[in-house]
Amino acid sequence: MKHAVFVDGQEGTTGLRIHEYLAGRDDVEVLRIAPELRKDAAERARLLNAADIAFLCLPDAAAIEAAALVTNPKTCLIDASTAHRIDAAWSFGLPELAAGQRERLRASKRIANPGCHASAFILAMRPLVDAGLVPRSLGVSATSITGYSGGGKKMIEQYEAGGDARLMAPRPYALGLAHKHLPEMMAHTGLEVAPVFMPVVGPFYKGLAVSIPLHRAQLAAQADAPRLHAALEAHYAGERFVRVMPLNDGATLQDGFFDVQGCNDTNRVDLFVFARGEQVLLMARLDNLGKGASGAAVQSMNVHLGVAEDLGL
Structure with a gap:
């Protein structure tokens, strides 16, 4: 079964690089938003809630707004902005941080990607x-x-x-x-x-x-x-x-x-x-752009999904 993945902010530097990492993988289905609907809240909400993994490649305020659109408890958000990096409700997306960090990332549906x-x-x-x-x-x-x-x-x-x-x-x-x-x-x-x-x-x-x-x-x-x-x-x-x-x-x-x-x-x-x-x-x-941004986000996705941590990297 393929995992549905959506990148909210797909035209930014981080979003484009995430798409590059995912392009050669056969275990994911990438959901894309039509260019004319990129700012349409209803369409973004639909795709966010249809995704198993949703990357937020947005400015801080927009990332907070996007997170609020998610009502599907199965959707895991990986936020590349600074908005949630010290929020206790979000796991920090650095698997090597300390003992138990990978277990936290596997269990969490809210992951903050490091700067x-x-x-x-x-x-x-x-x-x-x-x-x-x-x-x-x-x-x-x-x-x-x-x-x-x-x-x-x-x-x-x-x-x-x-x-x-x-x-x-x-x-x-x-x-x-x-x-x-x-x-x-x-x-x-x-x-x-x-x-x-x-x-x-x-x-x-x-x-x-x-x-x-x-x-x-x-x-x-x-x-x-x-x-x-x-x-x-x-x-x-x-x-x-x-x-x-x-x-x-x-x-x-x-x-x-x-x-x-x-x-x-x-x-x-x-x-x-x-x-x-x-x-x-x-x-x-x-x-x-790798371990400092998009690569780290994909690594956290891999940990969360329980697939090989270096898959696509």
Whole structure:
């Protein structure tokens, strides 16, 4: 039996990529809305309630409205917006988060897809907080550099039109220190203090890397680099989509430059620990359109349906 899937917001960057993931699968039937009816509430409600899985690839307010249209208790919503990421009634769509997370995703009919920056940050930090190596009260800082596709259609068009020299340089943003991913970065790591977080858009299409600098004096007494690295390895042992790279990864150090695009076209996250003396640098990279968005949504769908987690990915 095929599972009926509907993407509300099928023309956006995330929606289009979800359709690409689903295109080669014979276990799903993709429901599509006629272009002229994309804003018709009655038709959207019909398709949402006809679906076994409905992806909400919409702005926050529209995602909340769409969720309210669902009356079928069998419809599982996977929301790609930020609207429900810290809502206790919604499960967080990161299967690798902690023990029992997959069981929660299988049982839940409401799944909030993580943000791209947040996914990288959480996957790097959560095991260290859980292991008591990073204090929950620690005020950490993080920088994330990402490709311009993360800004959606308007930003993609701006970059690909060319002619603006400002776009050729990295562009830090969210300088008001209130980036929309901060609440989930706290809620799903267990940190009690909001990180000082600076995202940066770079002049490349996709790829993302978060870096988190730490001083040994800030950490638990036993938290040297080998223990931090070992905690990551233990947490992600056997995980299909998370790869913990060797401590002070030789290939990266030999090249001298970090490849932000090294996970592009995969659903993988690579985690790194670099250390020298009393200083440690954590890094996490992913494809902001893959594990950072559409790939993560499809992975959560697979977990919920009980099919192979990497199906279509």
